[in-house]
Amino acid sequence: MKRLIALGSALLLLAIVAAWWANSRQPKPIVLIPTLTGKPEYCLTCHSDLPEISKSHPIKTFGCVICHGGEALALNADLAHSTMRGGANPSDLSVVQESCGGSSCHSGTAEQNNNHIQRVLTSVQATYAGAITNILYTYGAEGDLTARFGIRAVADAQVTTSTGVPALQAFDPAGASNPAIQKFAVNCLFCHLNAQPLPGPQFDRLSGCAACHTPGIGSLPPGQIHKLTTAIPYTQCNTCHNRGNYDLRAMAFVPRSDQPQAADRVQNYYQPIAQFTKCEYELDCIDCHTRTEAMGDGDIHSNETQIQYIQCRTCHGTPTQLPSTKMLTDPNDIAFRQAQLNPVVDLELGQTVIVTDKGEPMWNTRVLPDGTYQLVGKATGQVFTFRPVMGSGCTQNGIDQSSAYCHTCHAVQR
Amino acid sequence: MSNLSRRDLFKLITTALLAISGALGLGALFRFLDYQTDPPLKTAFDIGLAEDYPAGSRSLIAEVPALLIHDQNGFSALSLVCTHLGCTIAQNGTGFACPCHGSRYDADGNVLRGPAQKPLRHLRVEVGSDQHVILHTD
Numbered sequence: 001m002k003r004l005i006a007l008g009s010a011l012l013l014l015a016i017v018a019a020w021w022a023n024s025r026q027p028k029p030i031v032l033i034p035t036l037t038g039k040p041e042y043c044l045t046c047h048s049d050l051p052e053i054s055k056s057h058p059i060k061t062f063g064c065v066i067c068h069g070g071e072a073l074a075l076n077a078d079l080a081h082s083t084m085r086g087g088a089n090p091s092d093l094s095v096v097q098e099s100c101g102g103s104s105c106h107s108g109t110a111e112q113n114n115n116h117i118q119r120v121l122t123s124v125q126a127t128y129a130g131a132i133t134n135i136l137y138t139y140g141a142e143g144d145l146t147a148r149f150g151i152r153a154v155a156d157a158q159v160t161t162s163t164g165v166p167a168l169q170a171f172d173p174a175g176a177s178n179p180a181i182q183k184f185a186v187n188c189l190f191c192h193l194n195a196q197p198l199p200g201p202q203f204d205r206l207s208g209c210a211a212c213h214t215p216g217i218g219s220l221p222p223g224q225i226h227k228l229t230t231a232i233p234y235t236q237c238n239t240c241h242n243r244g245n246y247d248l249r250a251m252a253f254v255p256r257s258d259q260p261q262a263a264d265r266v267q268n269y270y271q272p273i274a275q276f277t278k279c280e281y282e283l284d285c286i287d288c289h290t291r292t293e294a295m296g297d298g299d300i301h302s303n304e305t306q307i308q309y310i311q312c313r314t315c316h317g318t319p320t321q322l323p324s325t326k327m328l329t330d331p332n333d334i335a336f337r338q339a340q341l342n343p344v345v346d347l348e349l350g351q352t353v354i355v356t357d358k359g360e361p362m363w364n365t366r367v368l369p370d371g372t373y374q375l376v377g378k379a380t381g382q383v384f385t386f387r388p389v390m391g392s393g394c395t396q397n398g399i400d401q402s403s404a405y406c407h408t409c410h411a412v413q414r
Numbered sequence: 415m416s417n418l419s420r421r422d423l424f425k426l427i428t429t430a431l432l433a434i435s436g437a438l439g440l441g442a443l444f445r446f447l448d449y450q451t452d453p454p455l456k457t458a459f460d461i462g463l464a465e466d467y468p469a470g471s472r473s474l475i476a477e478v479p480a481l482l483i484h485d486q487n488g489f490s491a492l493s494l495v496c497t498h499l500g501c502t503i504a505q506n507g508t509g510f511a512c513p514c515h516g517s518r519y520d521a522d523g524n525v526l527r528g529p530a531q532k533p534l535r536h537l538r539v540e541v542g543s544d545q546h547v548i549l550h551t552d
Binding site for chain 2: 005
Protein backbone atom coordinates (compact mmCIF):
# COMPACT_ATOMS: atom_id res chain seq x y z
CA MET A 1 0.00 0.00 0.00
CA LYS A 2 2.79 2.37 0.97
CA ARG A 3 4.57 1.59 -2.27
CA LEU A 4 1.43 2.50 -4.12
CA ILE A 5 1.22 5.83 -2.28
CA ALA A 6 4.87 6.53 -3.04
CA LEU A 7 4.36 5.65 -6.69
CA GLY A 8 1.21 7.78 -6.85
CA SER A 9 2.94 10.77 -5.29
CA ALA A 10 5.87 10.40 -7.69
CA LEU A 11 3.50 10.29 -10.65
CA LEU A 12 1.61 13.30 -9.32
CA LEU A 13 4.83 15.24 -9.00
CA LEU A 14 5.85 14.17 -12.48
CA ALA A 15 2.48 15.29 -13.87
CA ILE A 16 2.74 18.68 -12.19
CA VAL A 17 6.28 19.19 -13.47
CA ALA A 18 5.18 18.12 -16.97
CA ALA A 19 2.23 20.55 -16.84
CA TRP A 20 4.52 23.36 -15.71
CA TRP A 21 6.99 22.53 -18.47
CA ALA A 22 4.26 22.46 -21.11
CA ASN A 23 2.87 25.75 -19.81
CA SER A 24 6.30 27.36 -19.85
CA ARG A 25 6.60 26.50 -23.53
CA GLN A 26 3.45 28.44 -24.38
CA PRO A 27 4.16 31.82 -25.95
CA LYS A 28 3.72 34.78 -23.67
CA PRO A 29 0.39 36.18 -24.80
CA ILE A 30 0.22 39.63 -26.37
CA VAL A 31 -2.99 41.06 -25.00
CA LEU A 32 -5.15 43.41 -27.02
CA ILE A 33 -8.27 44.98 -25.54
CA PRO A 34 -10.17 46.60 -28.43
CA THR A 35 -12.09 49.77 -27.60
CA LEU A 36 -15.24 48.44 -29.23
CA THR A 37 -15.54 45.22 -27.22
CA GLY A 38 -13.42 45.88 -24.13
CA LYS A 39 -12.58 42.15 -24.05
CA PRO A 40 -9.02 40.83 -24.22
CA GLU A 41 -7.78 38.93 -27.24
CA TYR A 42 -4.54 37.01 -27.67
CA CYS A 43 -4.60 36.91 -31.47
CA LEU A 44 -1.62 39.27 -31.80
CA THR A 45 0.57 36.71 -30.05
CA CYS A 46 0.95 35.05 -33.45
CA HIS A 47 -0.45 37.68 -35.83
CA SER A 48 1.34 40.86 -34.79
CA ASP A 49 2.97 41.05 -38.22
CA LEU A 50 -0.34 41.54 -40.03
CA PRO A 51 -0.92 45.04 -41.37
CA GLU A 52 -4.02 47.03 -40.45
CA ILE A 53 -6.82 45.82 -42.69
CA SER A 54 -8.01 49.36 -43.40
CA LYS A 55 -8.03 52.73 -41.72
CA SER A 56 -11.76 52.28 -41.12
CA HIS A 57 -11.14 49.14 -39.10
CA PRO A 58 -8.13 49.89 -36.89
CA ILE A 59 -7.15 46.93 -34.78
CA LYS A 60 -6.94 49.04 -31.64
CA THR A 61 -10.65 49.76 -32.03
CA PHE A 62 -12.00 46.56 -33.56
CA GLY A 63 -9.53 43.84 -32.59
CA CYS A 64 -9.72 40.61 -34.54
CA VAL A 65 -12.50 38.53 -33.03
CA ILE A 66 -15.41 40.88 -33.74
CA CYS A 67 -14.90 40.26 -37.45
CA HIS A 68 -13.17 36.88 -37.62
CA GLY A 69 -14.65 35.05 -34.66
CA GLY A 70 -12.34 32.43 -33.12
CA GLU A 71 -11.30 31.70 -29.55
CA ALA A 72 -9.97 35.00 -28.25
CA LEU A 73 -7.90 33.56 -25.39
CA ALA A 74 -6.52 30.42 -27.00
CA LEU A 75 -2.80 30.14 -27.58
CA ASN A 76 -3.05 26.95 -29.57
CA ALA A 77 -3.53 27.71 -33.24
CA ASP A 78 -6.01 24.91 -33.90
CA LEU A 79 -8.14 25.84 -30.92
CA ALA A 80 -7.91 29.57 -31.63
CA HIS A 81 -9.02 29.07 -35.23
CA SER A 82 -11.62 26.40 -34.50
CA THR A 83 -14.54 28.79 -34.28
CA MET A 84 -13.49 31.33 -36.88
CA ARG A 85 -16.24 32.53 -39.17
CA GLY A 86 -15.87 31.89 -42.88
CA GLY A 87 -12.31 30.55 -42.61
CA ALA A 88 -10.06 32.91 -44.54
CA ASN A 89 -13.03 35.03 -45.55
CA PRO A 90 -15.29 36.27 -42.76
CA SER A 91 -17.10 38.37 -45.37
CA ASP A 92 -18.44 35.31 -47.17
CA LEU A 93 -22.15 35.97 -47.48
CA SER A 94 -22.99 32.85 -45.48
CA VAL A 95 -21.51 34.50 -42.36
CA VAL A 96 -21.36 38.17 -43.30
CA GLN A 97 -24.19 39.17 -40.99
CA GLU A 98 -22.24 37.96 -37.95
CA SER A 99 -18.88 39.24 -39.19
CA CYS A 100 -19.71 42.61 -40.72
CA GLY A 101 -23.28 43.29 -39.59
CA GLY A 102 -24.61 45.51 -36.86
CA SER A 103 -26.67 48.67 -37.03
CA SER A 104 -23.58 50.88 -36.69
CA CYS A 105 -21.61 48.77 -39.13
CA HIS A 106 -22.85 47.26 -42.38
CA SER A 107 -26.44 46.21 -41.73
CA GLY A 108 -27.92 49.55 -40.84
CA THR A 109 -30.55 51.52 -42.69
CA ALA A 110 -30.89 52.96 -46.16
CA GLU A 111 -31.25 56.41 -44.59
CA GLN A 112 -27.87 56.02 -42.90
CA ASN A 113 -26.37 54.60 -46.08
CA ASN A 114 -25.02 51.59 -44.25
CA ASN A 115 -27.42 48.83 -45.33
CA HIS A 116 -24.65 47.25 -47.37
CA ILE A 117 -25.36 43.65 -46.43
CA GLN A 118 -29.07 43.75 -47.23
CA ARG A 119 -28.34 45.37 -50.57
CA VAL A 120 -25.60 42.97 -51.53
CA LEU A 121 -27.62 39.88 -50.61
CA THR A 122 -30.38 40.92 -53.01
CA SER A 123 -28.07 42.26 -55.73
CA VAL A 124 -27.59 40.63 -59.10
CA GLN A 125 -23.92 40.17 -58.19
CA ALA A 126 -24.99 37.85 -55.39
CA THR A 127 -28.10 36.20 -56.80
CA TYR A 128 -26.80 35.50 -60.31
CA ALA A 129 -30.45 35.84 -61.23
CA GLY A 130 -29.76 37.39 -64.62
CA ALA A 131 -27.73 34.51 -65.97
CA ILE A 132 -29.94 31.83 -64.43
CA THR A 133 -33.06 33.47 -65.84
CA ASN A 134 -31.55 33.88 -69.27
CA ILE A 135 -30.39 30.27 -69.44
CA LEU A 136 -33.77 28.98 -68.30
CA TYR A 137 -35.56 31.18 -70.80
CA THR A 138 -33.18 30.35 -73.66
CA TYR A 139 -33.68 26.62 -73.21
CA GLY A 140 -37.43 26.85 -72.74
CA ALA A 141 -37.58 26.13 -69.03
CA GLU A 142 -39.18 29.52 -68.34
CA GLY A 143 -41.63 31.49 -70.43
CA ASP A 144 -40.23 34.96 -69.80
CA LEU A 145 -37.20 36.81 -68.47
CA THR A 146 -38.55 37.59 -65.03
CA ALA A 147 -36.21 36.17 -62.38
CA ARG A 148 -37.60 33.38 -60.20
CA PHE A 149 -34.36 31.67 -59.16
CA GLY A 150 -31.08 32.72 -57.63
CA ILE A 151 -27.99 30.90 -56.39
CA ARG A 152 -29.69 30.90 -53.00
CA ALA A 153 -33.24 31.70 -51.95
CA VAL A 154 -33.69 35.35 -51.06
CA ALA A 155 -36.64 37.60 -50.30
CA ASP A 156 -37.19 41.33 -50.30
CA ALA A 157 -39.93 42.53 -47.97
CA GLN A 158 -40.07 45.99 -49.52
CA VAL A 159 -39.90 46.25 -53.30
CA THR A 160 -39.22 49.86 -54.22
CA THR A 161 -38.59 49.80 -57.97
CA SER A 162 -40.74 48.83 -60.95
CA THR A 163 -38.35 46.02 -61.91
CA GLY A 164 -37.95 44.58 -58.41
CA VAL A 165 -39.26 41.08 -57.68
CA PRO A 166 -40.29 40.02 -54.16
CA ALA A 167 -38.36 36.75 -53.87
CA LEU A 168 -36.19 34.15 -55.58
CA GLN A 169 -36.12 30.43 -54.97
CA ALA A 170 -32.83 28.58 -54.82
CA PHE A 171 -31.94 27.28 -58.27
CA ASP A 172 -31.76 23.50 -58.23
CA PRO A 173 -30.26 22.21 -61.46
CA ALA A 174 -31.10 18.62 -60.49
CA GLY A 175 -34.64 19.20 -61.70
CA ALA A 176 -33.51 20.45 -65.12
CA SER A 177 -33.85 17.95 -67.95
CA ASN A 178 -31.98 20.00 -70.52
CA PRO A 179 -28.26 19.06 -70.54
CA ALA A 180 -27.31 22.64 -71.42
CA ILE A 181 -28.89 23.88 -68.20
CA GLN A 182 -27.09 21.17 -66.26
CA LYS A 183 -23.79 22.14 -67.89
CA PHE A 184 -24.45 25.74 -66.96
CA ALA A 185 -24.98 24.66 -63.38
CA VAL A 186 -21.74 22.69 -63.33
CA ASN A 187 -19.64 25.37 -65.00
CA CYS A 188 -21.06 28.64 -63.85
CA LEU A 189 -22.71 28.48 -60.45
CA PHE A 190 -19.47 28.80 -58.52
CA CYS A 191 -19.22 32.43 -59.56
CA HIS A 192 -20.88 35.36 -57.87
CA LEU A 193 -20.73 36.64 -54.38
CA ASN A 194 -23.14 34.22 -52.77
CA ALA A 195 -21.76 31.04 -54.35
CA GLN A 196 -19.70 28.33 -52.71
CA PRO A 197 -16.15 29.29 -53.73
CA LEU A 198 -14.07 26.86 -55.75
CA PRO A 199 -11.59 24.81 -53.70
CA GLY A 200 -8.13 26.31 -53.34
CA PRO A 201 -6.70 29.22 -51.40
CA GLN A 202 -6.71 31.44 -54.50
CA PHE A 203 -10.52 31.32 -54.43
CA ASP A 204 -10.97 31.75 -50.68
CA ARG A 205 -11.65 35.44 -50.85
CA LEU A 206 -13.54 35.61 -54.11
CA SER A 207 -16.93 35.60 -52.46
CA GLY A 208 -18.74 38.08 -50.25
CA CYS A 209 -17.35 41.57 -49.62
CA ALA A 210 -13.75 40.44 -50.07
CA ALA A 211 -14.36 39.55 -53.70
CA CYS A 212 -14.28 43.25 -54.50
CA HIS A 213 -12.82 44.96 -51.42
CA THR A 214 -9.75 42.73 -50.97
CA PRO A 215 -7.87 43.19 -54.20
CA GLY A 216 -4.66 41.28 -54.88
CA ILE A 217 -1.49 43.26 -55.21
CA GLY A 218 1.44 42.62 -57.52
CA SER A 219 2.32 38.98 -57.74
CA LEU A 220 -0.03 37.90 -54.98
CA PRO A 221 -3.07 35.97 -56.11
CA PRO A 222 -6.26 37.99 -55.71
CA GLY A 223 -7.49 38.00 -52.15
CA GLN A 224 -4.34 36.71 -50.47
CA ILE A 225 -3.78 39.80 -48.44
CA HIS A 226 -5.12 41.37 -45.25
CA LYS A 227 -6.68 44.45 -46.76
CA LEU A 228 -10.04 46.10 -47.29
CA THR A 229 -10.34 49.07 -49.60
CA THR A 230 -12.82 51.08 -51.59
CA ALA A 231 -10.05 51.94 -54.08
CA ILE A 232 -10.76 48.89 -56.20
CA PRO A 233 -8.66 48.64 -59.34
CA TYR A 234 -10.12 47.33 -62.58
CA THR A 235 -7.94 44.26 -62.27
CA GLN A 236 -10.04 43.12 -59.32
CA CYS A 237 -13.27 43.51 -61.29
CA ASN A 238 -11.56 41.70 -64.13
CA THR A 239 -10.93 38.72 -61.87
CA CYS A 240 -14.58 37.78 -62.36
CA HIS A 241 -15.78 39.98 -65.18
CA ASN A 242 -13.41 38.54 -67.73
CA ARG A 243 -16.00 36.44 -69.52
CA GLY A 244 -13.21 33.91 -69.95
CA ASN A 245 -13.61 31.86 -73.04
CA TYR A 246 -16.96 30.22 -72.80
CA ASP A 247 -17.01 27.85 -75.72
CA LEU A 248 -20.59 27.79 -76.97
CA ARG A 249 -19.99 24.68 -79.04
CA ALA A 250 -18.59 22.67 -76.17
CA MET A 251 -20.66 24.53 -73.55
CA ALA A 252 -17.55 24.62 -71.39
CA PHE A 253 -15.73 27.41 -69.62
CA VAL A 254 -12.09 27.83 -70.55
CA PRO A 255 -10.23 30.25 -68.29
CA ARG A 256 -8.38 32.95 -70.15
CA SER A 257 -4.73 32.15 -70.62
CA ASP A 258 -3.76 35.82 -70.67
CA GLN A 259 -4.77 36.48 -67.05
CA PRO A 260 -3.92 38.33 -64.97
CA GLN A 261 -1.87 40.74 -67.12
CA ALA A 262 -1.91 40.85 -70.90
CA ALA A 263 0.31 42.97 -73.11
CA ASP A 264 -1.69 46.12 -72.53
CA ARG A 265 -4.75 47.12 -70.65
CA VAL A 266 -7.24 47.24 -73.47
CA GLN A 267 -6.33 43.68 -74.42
CA ASN A 268 -6.60 42.64 -70.81
CA TYR A 269 -10.12 43.89 -70.37
CA TYR A 270 -13.03 41.54 -70.15
CA GLN A 271 -15.13 40.75 -73.20
CA PRO A 272 -12.31 40.25 -75.71
CA ILE A 273 -14.66 41.01 -78.61
CA ALA A 274 -16.17 44.17 -77.17
CA GLN A 275 -15.52 47.73 -78.17
CA PHE A 276 -14.19 50.31 -75.74
CA THR A 277 -13.93 54.02 -75.67
CA LYS A 278 -10.77 55.53 -74.30
CA CYS A 279 -12.22 56.29 -70.90
CA GLU A 280 -13.65 52.80 -70.58
CA TYR A 281 -10.19 51.32 -70.55
CA GLU A 282 -8.19 54.19 -69.10
CA LEU A 283 -10.37 54.61 -66.04
CA ASP A 284 -11.09 52.02 -63.42
CA CYS A 285 -14.58 50.53 -63.40
CA ILE A 286 -15.43 52.20 -60.10
CA ASP A 287 -14.56 55.64 -61.44
CA CYS A 288 -17.91 55.59 -63.22
CA HIS A 289 -19.96 52.68 -61.91
CA THR A 290 -21.51 53.53 -58.58
CA ARG A 291 -21.84 51.65 -55.33
CA THR A 292 -25.55 51.18 -56.09
CA GLU A 293 -24.83 49.57 -59.43
CA ALA A 294 -22.23 47.27 -57.90
CA MET A 295 -23.87 46.45 -54.58
CA GLY A 296 -27.51 46.77 -55.54
CA ASP A 297 -30.29 49.12 -54.53
CA GLY A 298 -31.99 46.75 -52.11
CA ASP A 299 -34.37 45.26 -54.66
CA ILE A 300 -34.04 41.90 -56.36
CA HIS A 301 -33.67 42.49 -60.08
CA SER A 302 -33.98 40.09 -62.98
CA ASN A 303 -30.78 41.16 -64.74
CA GLU A 304 -27.94 43.64 -64.56
CA THR A 305 -29.47 46.09 -67.06
CA GLN A 306 -32.19 46.85 -64.54
CA ILE A 307 -29.62 48.16 -62.06
CA GLN A 308 -27.06 49.64 -64.42
CA TYR A 309 -27.70 53.27 -65.27
CA ILE A 310 -24.35 54.96 -65.75
CA GLN A 311 -23.90 55.92 -69.37
CA CYS A 312 -21.47 58.16 -71.23
CA ARG A 313 -24.02 60.95 -70.96
CA THR A 314 -23.87 60.81 -67.14
CA CYS A 315 -20.55 62.63 -67.27
CA HIS A 316 -20.52 64.05 -70.78
CA GLY A 317 -24.15 65.08 -71.17
CA THR A 318 -25.81 65.13 -74.60
CA PRO A 319 -25.60 67.53 -77.57
CA THR A 320 -28.45 69.47 -76.03
CA GLN A 321 -27.88 69.06 -72.31
CA LEU A 322 -24.99 69.37 -69.91
CA PRO A 323 -24.47 66.62 -67.34
CA SER A 324 -26.45 66.98 -64.13
CA THR A 325 -24.49 68.56 -61.31
CA LYS A 326 -25.04 69.72 -57.78
CA MET A 327 -23.26 71.86 -55.26
CA LEU A 328 -22.35 70.08 -52.05
CA THR A 329 -24.03 72.04 -49.27
CA ASP A 330 -24.84 69.33 -46.71
CA PRO A 331 -21.90 68.24 -44.55
CA ASN A 332 -23.62 64.87 -44.15
CA ASP A 333 -23.78 64.29 -47.90
CA ILE A 334 -22.70 60.74 -48.71
CA ALA A 335 -20.06 62.27 -51.00
CA PHE A 336 -17.99 63.33 -47.99
CA ARG A 337 -18.06 59.87 -46.45
CA GLN A 338 -17.04 58.26 -49.70
CA ALA A 339 -14.24 60.77 -50.19
CA GLN A 340 -13.10 60.19 -46.63
CA LEU A 341 -12.89 56.44 -47.17
CA ASN A 342 -10.83 56.90 -50.31
CA PRO A 343 -9.15 60.28 -50.00
CA VAL A 344 -8.04 60.86 -53.56
CA VAL A 345 -9.74 64.28 -53.56
CA ASP A 346 -10.06 67.04 -50.99
CA LEU A 347 -13.81 67.44 -51.11
CA GLU A 348 -15.17 70.62 -49.57
CA LEU A 349 -18.54 72.20 -49.04
CA GLY A 350 -19.46 74.45 -51.94
CA GLN A 351 -17.84 72.29 -54.60
CA THR A 352 -19.98 71.24 -57.58
CA VAL A 353 -19.89 67.62 -58.66
CA ILE A 354 -21.64 65.58 -61.34
CA VAL A 355 -24.65 63.58 -60.17
CA THR A 356 -26.19 60.44 -61.65
CA ASP A 357 -29.78 60.10 -62.86
CA LYS A 358 -30.59 58.85 -59.36
CA GLY A 359 -29.07 61.93 -57.78
CA GLU A 360 -25.96 60.23 -56.39
CA PRO A 361 -22.94 62.51 -56.25
CA MET A 362 -20.00 61.34 -58.32
CA TRP A 363 -17.71 62.58 -55.60
CA ASN A 364 -14.52 62.08 -57.58
CA THR A 365 -15.61 64.65 -60.19
CA ARG A 366 -15.82 68.40 -60.10
CA VAL A 367 -16.91 71.14 -62.45
CA LEU A 368 -14.04 73.44 -63.33
CA PRO A 369 -14.45 77.21 -63.75
CA ASP A 370 -13.88 77.02 -67.53
CA GLY A 371 -16.86 74.71 -67.98
CA THR A 372 -14.83 71.54 -68.36
CA TYR A 373 -14.90 68.71 -65.87
CA GLN A 374 -12.36 66.84 -63.82
CA LEU A 375 -12.40 63.25 -62.67
CA VAL A 376 -9.85 61.75 -60.27
CA GLY A 377 -9.24 58.02 -60.54
CA LYS A 378 -10.43 56.34 -57.35
CA ALA A 379 -7.82 53.62 -57.54
CA THR A 380 -4.99 55.54 -59.17
CA GLY A 381 -5.42 59.17 -58.12
CA GLN A 382 -4.82 60.05 -61.76
CA VAL A 383 -6.47 63.30 -62.83
CA PHE A 384 -8.50 63.40 -66.05
CA THR A 385 -10.15 66.44 -67.57
CA PHE A 386 -12.94 66.16 -70.08
CA ARG A 387 -15.42 68.28 -72.00
CA PRO A 388 -19.17 68.07 -72.34
CA VAL A 389 -20.70 66.85 -75.58
CA MET A 390 -22.76 70.02 -75.83
CA GLY A 391 -20.95 72.51 -77.99
CA SER A 392 -18.87 69.80 -79.65
CA GLY A 393 -19.31 68.52 -83.19
CA CYS A 394 -21.27 65.49 -81.98
CA THR A 395 -24.45 64.99 -84.02
CA GLN A 396 -25.74 61.99 -82.11
CA ASN A 397 -29.43 62.00 -81.27
CA GLY A 398 -29.77 63.30 -77.75
CA ILE A 399 -31.87 60.32 -76.72
CA ASP A 400 -29.42 57.71 -77.99
CA GLN A 401 -26.51 58.37 -75.66
CA SER A 402 -25.77 54.98 -74.20
CA SER A 403 -22.20 53.74 -74.53
CA ALA A 404 -23.18 51.44 -77.41
CA TYR A 405 -24.08 54.47 -79.54
CA CYS A 406 -20.95 56.38 -78.55
CA HIS A 407 -18.77 53.43 -79.56
CA THR A 408 -19.75 54.03 -83.15
CA CYS A 409 -17.41 57.00 -83.32
CA HIS A 410 -15.29 56.76 -80.20
CA ALA A 411 -14.20 53.13 -79.94
CA VAL A 412 -10.46 52.61 -79.88
CA GLN A 413 -8.65 50.11 -82.07
CA ARG A 414 -7.87 46.84 -80.36
CA MET B 415 21.93 8.98 9.32
CA SER B 416 23.55 5.60 9.72
CA ASN B 417 20.61 4.57 11.92
CA LEU B 418 18.11 5.35 9.21
CA SER B 419 16.55 2.11 8.18
CA ARG B 420 15.57 1.35 4.66
CA ARG B 421 11.93 1.45 5.69
CA ASP B 422 12.37 4.94 7.25
CA LEU B 423 14.20 6.20 4.17
CA PHE B 424 11.38 4.97 1.99
CA LYS B 425 8.86 6.62 4.26
CA LEU B 426 10.78 9.87 4.21
CA ILE B 427 10.94 9.90 0.40
CA THR B 428 7.22 9.16 0.18
CA THR B 429 6.41 11.95 2.59
CA ALA B 430 8.68 14.38 0.78
CA LEU B 431 7.19 13.53 -2.61
CA LEU B 432 3.69 13.95 -1.26
CA ALA B 433 4.57 17.25 0.39
CA ILE B 434 6.18 18.69 -2.77
CA SER B 435 3.32 17.44 -4.95
CA GLY B 436 0.78 18.88 -2.57
CA ALA B 437 2.55 22.22 -2.38
CA LEU B 438 2.91 22.46 -6.15
CA GLY B 439 -0.68 21.30 -6.65
CA LEU B 440 -1.97 23.88 -4.18
CA GLY B 441 0.15 26.55 -5.85
CA ALA B 442 -1.26 25.61 -9.25
CA LEU B 443 -4.79 25.62 -7.83
CA PHE B 444 -4.34 29.09 -6.34
CA ARG B 445 -2.87 30.33 -9.60
CA PHE B 446 -5.82 28.88 -11.50
CA LEU B 447 -8.38 30.39 -9.13
CA ASP B 448 -6.57 33.72 -9.10
CA TYR B 449 -6.19 33.89 -12.90
CA GLN B 450 -7.86 36.89 -14.45
CA THR B 451 -8.70 36.68 -18.14
CA ASP B 452 -10.11 40.17 -18.15
CA PRO B 453 -7.64 42.57 -16.61
CA PRO B 454 -9.62 45.50 -15.23
CA LEU B 455 -9.74 48.45 -17.55
CA LYS B 456 -7.96 51.50 -16.26
CA THR B 457 -10.44 54.27 -15.59
CA ALA B 458 -8.32 56.78 -13.67
CA PHE B 459 -5.25 58.41 -15.19
CA ASP B 460 -2.76 60.48 -13.22
CA ILE B 461 -1.44 62.89 -15.85
CA GLY B 462 0.96 64.83 -13.67
CA LEU B 463 1.07 68.16 -11.93
CA ALA B 464 -1.61 70.80 -12.55
CA GLU B 465 1.10 73.45 -13.06
CA ASP B 466 2.16 71.60 -16.21
CA TYR B 467 -1.16 72.60 -17.79
CA PRO B 468 -1.30 76.42 -17.54
CA ALA B 469 -4.50 78.42 -17.92
CA GLY B 470 -5.49 78.76 -21.57
CA SER B 471 -3.91 75.45 -22.56
CA ARG B 472 -5.55 72.61 -24.45
CA SER B 473 -3.39 69.53 -24.00
CA LEU B 474 -3.65 66.24 -25.81
CA ILE B 475 -3.40 63.32 -23.39
CA ALA B 476 -2.68 60.40 -25.71
CA GLU B 477 -2.71 57.79 -22.98
CA VAL B 478 -6.45 58.26 -22.26
CA PRO B 479 -7.06 59.55 -25.04
CA ALA B 480 -8.48 62.94 -24.12
CA LEU B 481 -8.07 66.66 -24.50
CA LEU B 482 -7.45 68.46 -21.23
CA ILE B 483 -8.77 72.01 -21.32
CA HIS B 484 -7.68 74.60 -18.77
CA ASP B 485 -9.72 77.79 -19.10
CA GLN B 486 -11.18 80.42 -16.78
CA ASN B 487 -13.58 77.84 -15.38
CA GLY B 488 -10.77 75.50 -14.42
CA PHE B 489 -10.03 72.06 -15.80
CA SER B 490 -12.32 70.08 -18.07
CA ALA B 491 -11.65 67.23 -20.46
CA LEU B 492 -13.12 65.84 -23.67
CA SER B 493 -12.80 62.18 -24.54
CA LEU B 494 -11.14 61.71 -27.91
CA VAL B 495 -12.93 58.41 -28.51
CA CYS B 496 -15.36 58.71 -31.42
CA THR B 497 -18.91 58.02 -30.31
CA HIS B 498 -19.62 56.12 -33.53
CA LEU B 499 -17.43 53.04 -33.14
CA GLY B 500 -14.68 54.03 -30.76
CA CYS B 501 -11.81 55.12 -32.96
CA THR B 502 -9.42 57.71 -31.59
CA ILE B 503 -10.19 61.06 -33.15
CA ALA B 504 -7.66 63.70 -34.08
CA GLN B 505 -7.68 67.47 -33.92
CA ASN B 506 -8.79 69.03 -37.19
CA GLY B 507 -8.61 72.80 -37.33
CA THR B 508 -10.54 74.03 -34.31
CA GLY B 509 -12.51 70.78 -33.99
CA PHE B 510 -11.93 67.08 -34.31
CA ALA B 511 -12.17 64.47 -37.07
CA CYS B 512 -12.40 60.70 -36.89
CA PRO B 513 -9.88 59.03 -39.19
CA CYS B 514 -11.99 55.88 -39.45
CA HIS B 515 -15.33 56.98 -40.82
CA GLY B 516 -15.06 60.74 -41.11
CA SER B 517 -17.22 61.99 -38.24
CA ARG B 518 -16.50 65.63 -37.41
CA TYR B 519 -16.92 67.42 -34.10
CA ASP B 520 -16.57 71.07 -33.16
CA ALA B 521 -14.24 72.35 -30.44
CA ASP B 522 -16.84 71.56 -27.76
CA GLY B 523 -17.35 68.01 -29.01
CA ASN B 524 -20.68 68.57 -30.77
CA VAL B 525 -21.28 66.52 -33.93
CA LEU B 526 -20.81 68.45 -37.16
CA ARG B 527 -20.92 65.47 -39.50
CA GLY B 528 -21.91 61.83 -39.10
CA PRO B 529 -21.89 58.93 -38.96
CA ALA B 530 -21.46 59.73 -35.25
CA GLN B 531 -24.75 60.76 -33.66
CA LYS B 532 -23.68 61.67 -30.13
CA PRO B 533 -21.31 64.41 -28.96
CA LEU B 534 -17.93 63.60 -27.45
CA ARG B 535 -18.00 62.60 -23.78
CA HIS B 536 -16.92 65.06 -21.15
CA LEU B 537 -14.61 63.36 -18.66
CA ARG B 538 -14.42 64.05 -14.96
CA VAL B 539 -11.25 65.88 -13.90
CA GLU B 540 -9.97 65.91 -10.35
CA VAL B 541 -7.03 67.78 -8.89
CA GLY B 542 -5.76 65.94 -5.83
CA SER B 543 -4.26 67.39 -2.67
CA ASP B 544 -0.84 66.64 -4.16
CA GLN B 545 -1.77 68.89 -7.10
CA HIS B 546 -1.82 65.93 -9.47
CA VAL B 547 -4.50 65.99 -12.18
CA ILE B 548 -6.55 62.80 -12.41
CA LEU B 549 -8.73 62.07 -15.45
CA HIS B 550 -11.62 59.66 -14.92
CA THR B 551 -13.05 57.79 -17.89
CA ASP B 552 -15.79 55.91 -16.05
